[in-house]
Structure formats: structure tokens, C-alpha cells
Amino acid sequence: MEDTVDHLAHERSKAQFNVEEMKIIWAGSLHALQVSDRIAKLVASDPGFGKENRAVLSRKDLFKSALKKAAYVWKRINELGLSEEETSWLRFYVDELAYDYVHWGMFVPAIKGSATEEQQNKWLPLANTMQIIGTYAQTELGHGSNVRGLETTATFDPVTDEFIIHSPTLTSSKWWPGGLGKVATHAVVYAQLITDGKEYGVNGFLVQIRSLDDHFPLPGITVGDIGMKFGSGAFNSMDNGVLRFDRVRIPRNQMLMRVSKVTREGKYVESNIPKQIIYGAMVYVRQTIVADASIALSRAVCIATRYSAVRRQFGSPQNDQNGNGIETQVIDYKTQQSRLFPLLASAYAFRFVGEWLKWLYTDLIQKLEGNDFSTLPEVHACTAGLKSLTTSAAADGIEESRKLCGGHGYLSSSGLPELYATFVPACTYEGDNVVLLLQVSRFLMKTISQLQSGKKPTGTTAYIGHVEHLIQCGCNVKKAEDWLNLCVILEAFEARAIRLLVACAENLTKFANPLQGFSELSPDLVEAAVAHCQVIVVSKFIEKLQQNIQGIGVKQLLETLCYIYSLNLIHKHLGDFLSTRSITPKQASLASDQLRSLYAKVRPNAIALVDAFNYTDHFLGSVLGSYDGNVYPKLYEEAWKDPLNESVVPDGYHENIRPVLKQQLQNARL
Numbered sequence: 001m002e003d004t005v006d007h008l009a010h011e012r013s014k015a016q017f018n019v020e021e022m023k024i025i026w027a028g029s030l031h032a033l034q035v036s037d038r039i040a041k042l043v044a045s046d047p048g049f050g051k052e053n054r055a056v057l058s059r060k061d062l063f064k065s066a067l068k069k070a071a072y073v074w075k076r077i078n079e080l081g082l083s084e085e086e087t088s089w090l091r092f093y094v095d096e097l098a099y100d101y102v103h104w105g106m107f108v109p110a111i112k113g114s115a116t117e118e119q120q121n122k123w124l125p126l127a128n129t130m131q132i133i134g135t136y137a138q139t140e141l142g143h144g145s146n147v148r149g150l151e152t153t154a155t156f157d158p159v160t161d162e163f164i165i166h167s168p169t170l171t172s173s174k175w176w177p178g179g180l181g182k183v184a185t186h187a188v189v190y191a192q193l194i195t196d197g198k199e200y201g202v203n204g205f206l207v208q209i210r211s212l213d214d215h216f217p218l219p220g221i222t223v224g225d226i227g228m229k230f231g232s233g234a235f236n237s238m239d240n241g242v243l244r245f246d247r248v249r250i251p252r253n254q255m256l257m258r259v260s261k262v263t264r265e266g267k268y269v270e271s272n273i274p275k276q277i278i279y280g281a282m283v284y285v286r287q288t289i290v291a292d293a294s295i296a297l298s299r300a301v302c303i304a305t306r307y308s309a310v311r312r313q314f315g316s317p318q319n320d321q322n323g324n325g326i327e328t329q330v331i332d333y334k335t336q337q338s339r340l341f342p343l344l345a346s347a348y349a350f351r352f353v354g355e356w357l358k359w360l361y362t363d364l365i366q367k368l369e370g371n372d373f374s375t376l377p378e379v380h381a382c383t384a385g386l387k388s389l390t391t392s393a394a395a396d397g398i399e400e401s402r403k404l405c406g407g408h409g410y411l412s413s414s415g416l417p418e419l420y421a422t423f424v425p426a427c428t429y430e431g432d433n434v435v436l437l438l439q440v441s442r443f444l445m446k447t448i449s450q451l452q453s454g455k456k457p458t459g460t461t462a463y464i465g466h467v468e469h470l471i472q473c474g475c476n477v478k479k480a481e482d483w484l485n486l487c488v489i490l491e492a493f494e495a496r497a498i499r500l501l502v503a504c505a506e507n508l509t510k511f512a513n514p515l516q517g518f519s520e521l522s523p524d525l526v527e528a529a530v531a532h533c534q535v536i537v538v539s540k541f542i543e544k545l546q547q548n549i550q551g552i553g554v555k556q557l558l559e560t561l562c563y564i565y566s567l568n569l570i571h572k573h574l575g576d577f578l579s580t581r582s583i584t585p586k587q588a589s590l591a592s593d594q595l596r597s598l599y600a601k602v603r604p605n606a607i608a609l610v611d612a613f614n615y616t617d618h619f620l621g622s623v624l625g626s627y628d629g630n631v632y633p634k635l636y637e638e639a640w641k642d643p644l645n646e647s648v649v650p651d652g653y654h655e656n657i658r659p660v661l662k663q664q665l666q667n668a669r670l
């Protein structure tokens with residue numbers, strides 16, 4: 001008989017805050033919570049969205065199952081007449097990577113951002129109804145980070161009014177685009193534009209790659225899948241592809257011409273729109289990846305927290321003299337708390353900074369519509385930097401969560417290995433995290449150099465305008481409780497960031513060649529960029545706390561998490577804080593003392609804090625993280641489902657086990 005006991009009920013009863021209100025904070029609004037909750041339940045109750053066995057399916061079967069699910073998603077969206085908001089929640093909860101992620105996540109945004117109105121009117125209705133399926137073909141075998149170095153060419157032929165798309169070398173083969181390998185019918189292809197014998201840099205072109213009748217590649221096109229990727233399940237449900245062009249002709253009007261165009265006569269004409277707009281789809285996706293990072297991390301933390309409350313090891317004060325009695329919940333070990341609770345705090349921090357980044361991006365889009373490009377550099381720096389910071393921390397956090405679950409965390413049924421394998425490439429796609437931090441540092445060095453000309457930094461760099469104060473100020477913390485002051489914390493982070501930035505700027509002046517200086521100092525520049533991004537995350541968490549937060553205990557718990565996030569970072573980056581004299585060694589030790597008290601405050605609320613994510617068991621996909629905490633029967637049951645357990649004596653026994661055993665027996669007799 002099924003066990004219906006809630007093994008975590010006691011933990012839930014200890015919560016000191018209103019969980020339902022916290023769910024609203026996490027979701028963003030009551031409306032968002034209601035819609036997401038409804039769709040989560042819809043997905044969890046529909047067998048068509050079941051995700052059992054993913055880890056044991058062969059690549060072909062996994063791919064087929066992802067195709068089936070994507071088609072079913074599309075069918076249900078249409079049958080139920082889901083709104084755009086409901087649709088995105090549906091895809092989110094279905095939780096299976098397939099071509100549709102890149103179609104909706106990159107192909108459509110690339111057309112929206114880089115195509116003219118006329119082009120959008122032609123292509124968007126086709127894409128929006130999935131009469132065509134698209135991919136984003138930028139990266140090549142030889143070049144990913146260096147977009148300017150792409151080799152694919154698009155040469156204008158004035159005789160036929162066409163572009164000739166060509167892959168001149170092996171290294172120019174498009175490599176990685178998701179959905180390209182086996183599904184996409186069209187691609188936005190990034191290529192070097194050549195007209196009238198001159199090169200005009202990278203531009204986007206809309207190219208049909210497969211027939212809409214029989215799905216065969218069109219003439220001149222070679223296309224296929226690039227092969228198995230890291231981990232079982234995970235990104236292997238996606239057909240990342242390779243694509244080569246042998247002088248493929250497309251009409252001139254399939255160049256995406258919002259930013260610049262080629263006339264009928266072959267003249268290249270630039271508009272007043274910055275060229276960087278052609279990289280707009282990347283800015284859009286980087287912003288969404290910050291939200292993905294908070295989801296992926298919160299998912300891992302939810303599993304690790306629930307399991308840590310169920311798992312018991314060694315004796316406890318309640319034991320009798322013989323050590324008999326109940327063992328200690330591993331969540332009560334201080335080491336477990338010091339590893340787990342900062343991750344929990346980070347999940348909340350990333351959620352809030354992601355929410356703010358979405359606002360910043362929406363604001364940019366509104367400004368662009370009015371031809372105001374002033375915030376583009378800052379939005380580029382924020383999306384690049386926060387994508388880098390949050391994905392690196394989330395990927396590390398998922399792996400730490402696996403370790404927090406001990407041996408069982410290594411089992412596929414814990415859900416953690418696949419979560420890690422699915423999420424870790426986010427550190428690479430949409431821009432390698434180090435390359436992106438170098439972009440941030442370039443922006444910051446420019447901001448600092450403009451101080452001399454009297455330009456006042458604004459937005460996320462406003463603190464750089466207070467350079468004199470921040471270079472001189474000292475931290476006033478004298479006892480552990482003094483750290484419970486958000487202004488003190490923010491100033492320590494700003495002081496550390498600005499001191500690292502100014503040191504970089506000063507060191508750069510020692511090089512006659514600025515490019516060489518930038519390259520030599522790049523490790524320091526990356527560290528300074530991280531410090532700046534941490535200022536953003538901490539300050540956005542603080543801003544969140546200043547909003548009208550309802551519900552008993554909710555604000556207090558969020559404050560506790562904000563302190564944990566910040567003080568743990570001080571602990572982790574102590575070298576920076578000490579070497580810049582932003583804090584003293586004594587203050588560092590007081591921060592550690594304060595952290596211990598903060599962990600004690602979180603402990604009774606830990607389960608409720610992960611319940612506030614409102615994840616269904618279907619979405620979590622983990623026997624260790626299920627809501628009822630009934631871990632052991634679920635683990636036991638799951639093991640028996642493995643294909644190896646279908647037969648008692650394994651296939652291969654007669655060929656490969658029995659002869660070995662016999663030989664050992666014979667050897668022993670000799």
C-alpha cells in the first residue's frame with residue numbers, strides 16, 4: 001500500500017513565516033503564482049508529459065521521445081488555446097530540451113530584433129504558427145566566441161539579386177546550433193557580408209535549409225547532428241547540428257536589414273541604429289538565462305534541503321548510553337548548513353536580480369523603439385556579467401547539492417546528475433563566461449576613464465561616481481551584530497569592487513599598448529568584473545527588501561537570506577576584501593560569527609523556504625526531493641525499474657561470466 005505520510009510535516013510545522021506569501025514573492029506576483037501553479041498541475045497530471053526512463057534511453061529513443069513531447073506540447077497549446085504566458089509556463093514545466101527552445105528562444109527573437117518591419121510581416125506569422133522551424137546558426141567549428149572571425153560568406157550577386165551563402169573551409173562549418181541537426185527547416189545564418197568586392201562584417205541571413213515537402217536538405221546544403229554530448233539524457237534530446245553551404249543562393253531580401261542593408265545595385269547602406277543590435281538575440285537570451293540559473297539552482301537546493309532533513313547519520317544528544325535511538329538529521333550538522341544555506345540564499349538572490357534584469361531589458365526594448373540607444377552598453381554589460389556570474393554559481397551549486405546528498409545524490413533517480421549535465425553548458429553557450437566577464441571589464445574600464453572628462457556614471461555603475469569616498473572609507477563593524485546592516489554590507493562590496501577596478505585602470509596605464517595591457521591584466525580584470533556583478537546582485541536583493549513585502553515573517557527571512565548571501569561571499573572572496581582593505585581580518589572573523597547565527601535562524605525555516613518554490617514532484621524529478629520526504633521506499637522502488645533488473649541472470653552470463661568463473665575454478669584446482 002502506498003505510504004501517504006508526510007515525513008517532512010514536523011519540519012513544515014516549525015516554519016516562522018507565511019509560506020503562501022513567500023510563494024508569491026518567488027513567483028513575482030499572485031497572478032504569476034496562480035498561472036504557474038495551474039499549469040504545473042496540468043503538466044504533472046498529463047501522462048503525455050511523463051519523463052520516466054530518460055536516463056536509460058538510447059540517443060535515438062531519447063530524441064524520438066523529445067520530438068513526440070514537443071509535438072504534444074504544440075498540440076495541447078493549440079487545443080487549450082493557451083496564452084503566451086501560459087505557454088511559456090507549459091514549456092517550463094514540461095522540462096525537456098528540444099528544437100522548440102531554440103526556435104522560440106533564438107530564431108524568433110533574432111527575426112524580431114534584426115529584421116525590418118516588412119520582413120517581420122512575412123516571416124513571423126510563419127514562425128509563430130510553426131509552419132517553419134528555425135535555428136540560430138552563428139557558431140562555427142573554428143569560431144564561437146570571436147563572432148567577428150566567422151568565416152561563412154554571403155556574397156551579393158547583382159546579376160540575380162541574390163546572396164550566395166558559402167562555407168569556404170572546414171572550420172567555417174556551422175557547429176552547435178540547437179534543432180539544426182535533424183529538425184530545423186530554416187536558420188538565421190551569421191555570415192561575412194561581401195558586396196562589390198568589399199567585406200562589411202557579420203550580418204544575419206534567413207536561409208531555408210530543408211524542403212517543406214520531404215524534409216530533405218536543399219541543394220548545396222550538408223546538414224547533420226554533431227553527436228553525443230556530456231551526461232545521460234540532458235542535452236542529448238537536442239539535435240545540435242553541423243551545416244555547410246556550397247554556394248547556396250537566397251534572395252537579397254533575406255538579409256536581415258533592420259541595421260544595415262544592401263540595395264538592388266549592391267550598395268551597402270548603414271542606418272543610424274548601432275551595429276551591435278544584430279547581437280540583440282544574444283542580449284535577450286542572456287537575460288533569460290539568469291532566470292534559468294535561479295530555477296536550476298533552486299531545484300537542486302530543494303532536493304538537497306528536503307533530503308538533508310530526512311537523512312540521518314550518527315548519534316544525537318537524544319541517544320541513550322549505548323548510542324541507541326534516533327540519529328542526527330544531516331541538516332543539523334553545521335558543515336551541512338554552511339554549504340547548503342548559502343546556496344539557498346543564492347537561489348533567492350538570483351531570482352530577484354533576474355526579475356530586475358527582465359525589467360532592465362524591457363526598458364531597453366521600449367527605448368529602442370524610440371531610437372534611444374543610450375542604455376544599450378549598460379544592458380549588454382549587465383546581461384553578459386550576470387549571465388556569467390549566475391550560471392557559474394548555479395552550476396557549482398548543483399554539483400555541491402549532489403555532494404550534500406552523499407552517495408544517493410550520484411544516482412540518476414536523485415535528478416541531480418541530469419540537472420547538472422543539462423545546466424552546466426549554460427556556462428559556455430550564449431558566450432563563454434570568461435569572455436563575457438572580459439566584456440564587462442571593458443565597459444567598466446571605459447566608465448572609469450570617462451570620469452576624468454566629468455561623465456557621471458549612472459544605473460548599476462552609479463557607485464563608481466563616488467570613487468573618492470569609496471577609496472577612502474573604512475568599514476565600521478566592531479561586533480558581529482554590526483554586520484546586520486545592509487548599508488554597511490553594500491558599502492563593503494562597493495569599496496572592494498571600486499578598489500579592484502581602479503587598480504586595474506592604473507595598471508593598464510603602465511602599458512604603452514592598451515590591447516597588450518588588457519590581455520596581460522585579463523585575470524585581474526575578470527576578478528574586478530565579478531566584484532562589480534556581485535555589487536549588482538547584493539544591491540538588487542536590498543532593493544527587493546525595500547518593496548512592500550506582505551506576510552508574517554517573510555521580510556525577516558528574506559533579510560536573513562540577503563545577509564547570508566552577502567556575508568558568505570565575503571567569506572569566499574576574503575582575499576579580495578582584505579587585500580583592498582575593504583574590511584579588516586577581525587571584521588572578517590566577525591562576519592563568520594554572524595553567519596553561524598544566521599544559519600541557526602534559517603534552520604527551522606529551511607523546508608518551508610524550499611516549499612515556497614512551489615515545485616511539483618513531476619518538475620523536480622527526484623526521489624530524494626519529493627514533497628513528502630518518503631525517500632527510502634522511493635529509492636528502493638526506483639532501483640528495481642532499471643533495465644538491468646529485468647532479468648535475474650544478466651544477458652551475457654553464459655558468454656562472459658560463466659567462462660571466467662569456470663576458469664577461476666580450474667586454476668584453483670591446478
Ligand SMILES: CCCCCCCCCCCCCCCCCCC/C=C/C(=O)SCCNC(=O)CCNC(=O)[C@H](O)C(C)(C)COP(=O)(O)OP(=O)(O)OC[C@H]1O[C@@H](n2cnc3c(N)ncnc32)[C@H](O)[C@@H]1OP(=O)(O)O
Binds near residue numbers: 377419
Ligand atoms: C528532465 C531533466 C531536464 C533537466 C532540465 C534542467 C533545467 C535547466 C534549465 C536550463 C535549461 C535552459 C535551456 C535553454 C536552451 C538553450 C539553448 C542554448 C542556445 C545557445 C545559443 C548560443 O550559444 S548562440 C551563440 C552565442 N555566441 C556568443 O555568445 C558569442 C560570444 N561572443 C560575442 O558576443 C562577441 O563576439 C564578443 C562580444 C565577445 C566580442 O565581439 P567583438 O570583437 O565584435 O566585440 P568587441 O569586444 O570589439 O566589442 C565591440 C563593441 O560592441 C559591444 N558589444 C559586444 N557585444 C554586444 C552585444 N551583444 N550587445 C551590445 N553591445 C555589444 C562591446 O561592448 C563593444 O562596445 P564598445 O563601446 O566599442 O566598447
Ligand SMILES: Cc1cc2nc3c(=O)[nH]c(=O)nc-3n(C[C@H](O)[C@H](O)[C@H](O)COP(=O)(O)OP(=O)(O)OC[C@H]3O[C@@H](n4cnc5c(N)ncnc54)[C@H](O)[C@@H]3O)c2cc1C
Binds near residue numbers: 143146
Ligand atoms: C549546449 C550548447 C548549445 C549551443 N547552442 C548554440 C546555438 O544554438 N547556436 C549557436 O550559434 N551556437 C551555439 N552554441 C555555441 C556556443 O555559443 C559557443 O560554444 C560559445 O559561444 C563559446 O564559444 P567557443 O565554443 O568557440 O569557445 P572558445 O572561445 O573556443 O573557448 C575556449 C576557451 O578559450 C577561452 N577564450 C576564448 N576567447 C578568449 C579571450 N578573448 N580571452 C580569454 N579567454 C578566451 C574561453 O574562456 C575558453 O576557456 C552552443 C554551445 C553549447 C555547448
